[in-house]
Amino acid sequence: MRQKISVNVNGVPRENEVEPRLLLVQYLRESLNLTGTHIGCDTGQCGACTVLLDGQAVKSCMVLAVQANGAQVRTVESLASGDAYHPVQQAFWDLHGLQCGFCTPGFLMATVSLLQRNPNPTDAEIREQLEGNLCRCTGYQNIVAAVRSAAEKMRAAPAASPTPMPAGAGGE
């Protein structure tokens, strides 16, 4: 039986009727057409579906849409504000932190969350804290470099860190 949910996605209030079994990632991709969040593994290892749920990185294939009722969700589509990329996005671009790009939105969101928890991580901490995200292309080396670089830039210019959540970045 479909249930009504209200979710704030990327600053936009949404109301939809969903089946309880619908996953948050399916809600984002199918109901809201926010296809930047990807489905990679279905069993909770790959993290391609990582989004921020009430500010924390979670795997949206391991959360039911009904469980997000009343919550704030942020997806990769909300990271940039206008033409300005989030420092994490910028660092992944600058340092070749992606190849095929499929895992990238999940890594970006996990990194945003990681740098909120720990603004100055060591390389070892970066690797440990990204254990929930798998990449088959990069061997992680440039991802680690990008996270390190983003952390440096965000510490240097903290104003840029908490990205404003632009209204209207919420898909169709």
Place this chain on the structure above:
Amino acid sequence: MFAKDFSYAAPASLAEALALLQSQPEGEVKLVAGGQSLIPLLKLRMTEIGALVDVSKIPELHGITDDGDGVVIGAATTYFQAVNSPLVQKRCPLVIQAVSQVGDPQVRARGTIGGSLAHADPAGDLPAVALAVDAELRATGPSGSRSIPATAFFVDLMTTALQPAEVLTAVRFHATDAPHAGTAYVKHRHPASGYAIVGVAAAVWLNDDGTCRAAHVGITGAGTHATRAAGVEQALTGKRLDDATLTAACANAADGLDLMSDPYASGEYRAHLTRVLAKRALAQAAATAAQR
């Protein structure tokens, strides 16, 4: 990937949750909090249910409080909340040591202390901790509330002493911040799932002369359910925890385990790891205890 459809309710009170549990046929209803174990099972259709009761928003299941010589953690507390609790950090470092090795940050953001214990995955980390620090698991059912000692809680593979109509509400972990007390959690992770192939939680209390007053060893992953290594514990009491003593005692660490086996690690290797990791955990715990 799609689960078979089910109904969903997120009650706002424990009473409401209990009523919902009773309104459904047994076996048709499951409780969910973080869902990090259950949701994949539903998606894979390895578990099929009629109704899901989400207890994550029930106020009675939240909160972390000090009750003197222990810390009570609400069952719906996430791993993340537990790890970031100064109270838990100070009084129950073993919980931190284990929980920070559970899954990955995303899983720790959603997964809950109570969910992990109630799910009783044989490779979960927390059961070993609960055993090592004599945790009490508090449950409420139609006929009232009760407290179950950890040693009586883990019955078998994914089976606990909880009754179908009961809700696990809180877990009380014994504090280990007394002088001469130390703890450690040492784990061999499955390289893919992150679950414990073997996890050993050790708590050590030393006498003033440095000999062992008591040692508790909880083992997870190796067998079908978490257990205490009583033989190891007894062999250490009263002794100085030097390398030879630990080696000798831990040679029996896997005794009596109903060993599991999978393509990654055989029962024989699990037994070997149990001995090696028990020694490592005890040595770490003893070193910490000696410094306090």
Place this chain on the structure above:
Amino acid sequence: MSVTRLFGASVKRREDPRLITGRGAYTDDIKLPGMLHMAVLRSPYGHARIKAIDTAKAKAHPGVRAVYTGADLLGRMNPIPCAWLIPDSDLKVPAYHALAKDTVRFTGDGVAMVIADDPATARDALDLIDVDYEPLPVVTSQEQAAATGAPQLHDDAPGNLAFHWKFAHGDVDAAFRDAEVVVKHRFVQQRLVPNAMEPRSAVASWNPGAEELLIYNTTQNPHIARFLTAVTTSIPENKIRYIARDVGGGFGSKIPFYPGDALAVFASKDLGLPVKWTEDRRENYVATIHGRDQITEVEMAAKRDGTMTGLRVKALSNMGAYLSTAAPGVPTWLFALIVPGCYTIQNYACDVFGYFTNTTPTDAYRGAGRPEAAFLIERMADLLAAEVKMDPVEIRRKNFIPADAFPYTTAGTLSYDSGNYQAALDKALAMVDYAGLRQKQAELRQQGRYLGIGLSTYVEVCGLAPSAAAGAMGFQGGLWEPATVRVLATGKVVVLTGTNPHGQGEETTFAQMVGDMLGVPVEDVDVVHGDTGAIPMGWGTYGSRTTAVGGTAIYKATVKVIEKAKKLAAHLLEASPDDLEFEQGSFRVKGSPGKAKTIQEIALMANVAWNMPEGMEPGLEESTFHDPTNFTFPFGTHICVVEVDADTGEVKIERYIAVDDVGVVINPMIVDGQVHGGVAQGIGQALYEHAIYDEGGNLITGSMMDYTVPNATQIPTIETARTETPCPHNLTGVKGVGETGTIASTQAVVNAVVDALSPLGISDIEMPLTPERVWRAMRAAQASAAPTGQP
């Protein structure tokens, strides 16, 4: 923009802005009006006869539009073709039906499909299909399949033998007769699952009016997919358009044409509506190809002084239940020719037997045959070194093809065009401080610690081409590449390539090359790939061929554009073309710096064609069809340093050095990235990855919970460096780098672990080197070394 600033510069990727903002266009992101969803019911049995299928309940389920079984397809769809028909090998190609006709031969074999209004309904309906199976005996390994009395998969492949392929060069018998030393070993290349992060997906849309098919698909080679779709469905090739713009990794697994693709096309055509199929990861594990799975028995003949003189290889390859698109070529041609590696061995024989088993079909996985070859020869080099008591470095130096011997024809009959193996080895040894490490190793051994140093001095064959070679090898296609370079009236440039990069970054490197040559900003060059409607032809991205073959084609087309532009500029400047020089995007009359026309001005004039020279056609667009004369041969030295935990058997990689020679480098940042990723996959094979079947044919490592795709904590920092020996036979000097890391790395890790444990008398451990396997090897070695009666 000067030539030196773009070509050879770490230009940031032009692909990335859409990918870091969530605006990529992967196939599952595509939604078409009226689109239906497909789900496939897959066999839960490794081998079974289908006695009956009842689809009535599924058909009656609300939201279900159609249910098809194998019987519904008979006569309406051809079997899935195999496109690499290796000659002189008695190759058997049993029919591979997209939905099983009467027998399922692996868990994952398609049995029925449901088309429904939404994917959840399609999934629900699968549970409503009743299939009555009669289980048959199962065989999952090639050695079992080869045994007398083994269960038979196909009536037309007696003894489960798919092929027996042979190769020989020199006088192998004499080499072994005269050998002073013979080293023998059996190696197991375990089965791997490619695990591209994006599962496969297809959105097929049949237009009943125009009788045309549009299909969005996760393919590495859209034109091959178009061709095979035509063969399978009988839709004319010129009525099919494939689009594969963003593909989320392939590693070979998106080369083949799959039943799922064919089924989506069939359903769309039958129902007249778009049909989407996206596999979930569980399906990916069982229904997308696997890689490797080869057992080799190897003998090496040598002299006491360490000179390798002969090599004999018998390989048993597990092909799975059917022959996937390129499968027969992988363990034969792509493996066998490069087995002699960097060494001057001139007597070599190789017999390869391919067997059918009740497992997922195998096919090309990153490196495809060449990782198996490099592993084999580099492990043998170490085993020989141990046998004749030489340092692994010295055994390699002794047998290297000398730098002055190129071009060199090998025992594999390949003509290595260039190389300098000593230089790469020296560089790697210096980076790792080899002498210092050996000293440290000796010290740690005194403390009971196990440090190991592993070498891999590899050469590989890539840049897959030329077409004549493809034909001789039985590949049912060409390996040339077309290119079109089109300069629009505004000076913006469109480049069409038949390759289909999916992470390798050629939207950037090709733009760098063209921008460099034309003297236009890289931002003004748009590389179009992955659309058969826009690109005339192409053979795709695999075999590290995109830049060497596709890039050279673009280079040639750009040269032609410049030639034409120069003639037009001369006409407009009223000068002789011979008096013009072209630099930084401007044609200048030599000696008259004021008289000049930019490429943009010429482009405008060419496109409006107001004033063309006599006989010159309008427009500024040139095309080429480039077919190289040879393969390319990247090489290098990788060194891995490990420490083994004496108690648990865990392997920790302390350092990883990769010195690669991939020829001329267009974008160093991208090249390094390819090496990192390739090495990670090679390490994955060495330490972590293993597709394991149980006796019933169930894949028990069938998810990312059970099968280890390495995470960030499991891959070390990779220290990269290069030597640069340009490829002499193409205009760009590039060789290719997509697969080098994978080809080079696995044996470096294994050699390191074996080196670490050599004091225990350990000479090999089967991959993956899991802690338990290492622990067991150590325990067995210690037990056999201990005096009787000791534990």
